[in-house]
Amino acid sequence: MGVIDTLKVSCSKASVLIERRELHKLDLFERVGLGFHLRICGACKAYEKQSALIDRWLEERRDSGTPTDIDSVRESIYRRIDLPR
Amino acid sequence: MTTATKTSAQQTQFAEWVRVHTGDLLRFARNRVKDPAVADDLVQLTFVSAWETLDRFAGDSSPRTWLFAILKHKLADHYRKVYREGIKVSGTETVGDDPSETLFVPNGHWHSDHRPQHEEDVFQEDDENEKLDRALRHCLDALPEHWRTVVEMKYLLDKDSDAIREALGLSETNYWQQVHRAKLKLRACIEDRLIRKNH
Numbered sequence: 001m002g003v004i005d006t007l008k009v010s011c012s013k014a015s016v017l018i019e020r021r022e023l024h025k026l027d028l029f030e031r032v033g034l035g036f037h038l039r040i041c042g043a044c045k046a047y048e049k050q051s052a053l054i055d056r057w058l059e060e061r062r063d064s065g066t067p068t069d070i071d072s073v074r075e076s077i078y079r080r081i082d083l084p085r
Numbered sequence: 086m087t088t089a090t091k092t093s094a095q096q097t098q099f100a101e102w103v104r105v106h107t108g109d110l111l112r113f114a115r116n117r118v119k120d121p122a123v124a125d126d127l128v129q130l131t132f133v134s135a136w137e138t139l140d141r142f143a144g145d146s147s148p149r150t151w152l153f154a155i156l157k158h159k160l161a162d163h164y165r166k167v168y169r170e171g172i173k174v175s176g177t178e179t180v181g182d183d184p185s186e187t188l189f190v191p192n193g194h195w196h197s198d199h200r201p202q203h204e205e206d207v208f209q210e211d212d213e214n215e216k217l218d219r220a221l222r223h224c225l226d227a228l229p230e231h232w233r234t235v236v237e238m239k240y241l242l243d244k245d246s247d248a249i250r251e252a253l254g255l256s257e258t259n260y261w262q263q264v265h266r267a268k269l270k271l272r273a274c275i276e277d278r279l280i281r282k283n284h
Contacts, residue, residue: 010193012185019265023246023257046201050272057221058240064218067111073125074107077132083100084093 009033014044018051095139102148103132109149110156117160117237119226127163131156161241161252164234168253171231184269199273202280216279224274232267235260 006029009017017026017034026034038045067073078085091099110131114124134155135142142151188199195201225233235253242248250260 010189011195012189012193015185015269016265019268020261023261023264043195043200047272050201050276051268054221054268054271054275057217058236061116061221061240062218063112063116064215064222065112065115067108067115069125070108070111073111073128074103076125077103077107077129078100080129080133081099081136083103084096085100 007033007036009037011037011041011044011047014038014041015047018044018048022055091136091139099136099139102135102152106149106152107132110152113153114156114160116222118163119230119233123163127156127159130159134159157241161238164238164241165252168231168234184266184273188269188273201272201276217275220275220278223278224271227274228267228270232263232270235263236267236271239264 009030014034014037017030020026021034038048077083107128110128111124114127115121118124118127131152135152142148146154188196190196225236228236235249235255238249238252239246242252246257246260249255250257253260255263
């Protein structure tokens with residue numbers, strides 16, 4: 001297998017490398033291969049950006065929704081601990 | 086329960102905490118587990134634990150911070166249990182179906198229906214974008230439970246991958262495979278909701 005083949009990265013492989021990169025360092029071939037792929041592939045470039053955004057949303061997650069039945073949960077807690085209302 | 090050992094001032098104080106913080110704790114829990122009944126129970130257990138260990142609450146942090154810390158522990162315990170039970174049922178580490186099979190064609194290119202769009206406005210960042218929060222929540226709920234567990238644990242345990250792997254009993258390869266698969270699915274789902282169906 002030639003050097004070019006070693007460096008060839010498919011989109012499927014690129015998505016794996018983008019995620020794995022965050023967990024531990026890629027080896028030299030993987031880094032060069034991924035870098036080259038990202039330069040020529042708009043879809044994977046978009047994936048990289050969106051993946052990072054999803055991480056950020058998850059990290060800085062704004063909790064949405066107004067919980068219903070807060071009162072009944074509160075009531076269960078008062079009962080369970082036997083607290084004065 | 087253990088009310089007898091507490092003073093009435095403590096009881097009144099604690100009742101006030103229940104009144105003030107239940108709503109926010111519930112919102113937090115319900116955004117992180119699919120079944121609202123489970124979320125409710127975790128919040129109740131949080132207050133029970135807080136009440137039982139009230140003597141240890143030194144007051145260096147706010148009651149809110151303290152209660153949230155307890156809830157996060159309860160959530161981590163819950164995920165751990167769910168995950169381990171899943172393994173027991175299936176007999177193996179549950180990696181689950183590989184979404185790569187539908188998202189990519191055999192030569193490794195993106196399937197034309199699932200290729201990430203690179204127009205600027207697809208995943209636009211917008212602080213007011215409630216649509217995005219809703220999509221994220223919907224798509225987390227739509228993930229298979231063990232993948233969601235891995236994703237949630239990652240943020241509960243501050244992205245400490247060793248701690249997560251240890252808690253869930255995952256090999257390193259298995260861990261990042263699950264992170265990768267969950268991410269592929271999550272991304273495809275969010276994109277689908279945000280643009281293709283335009284919810």
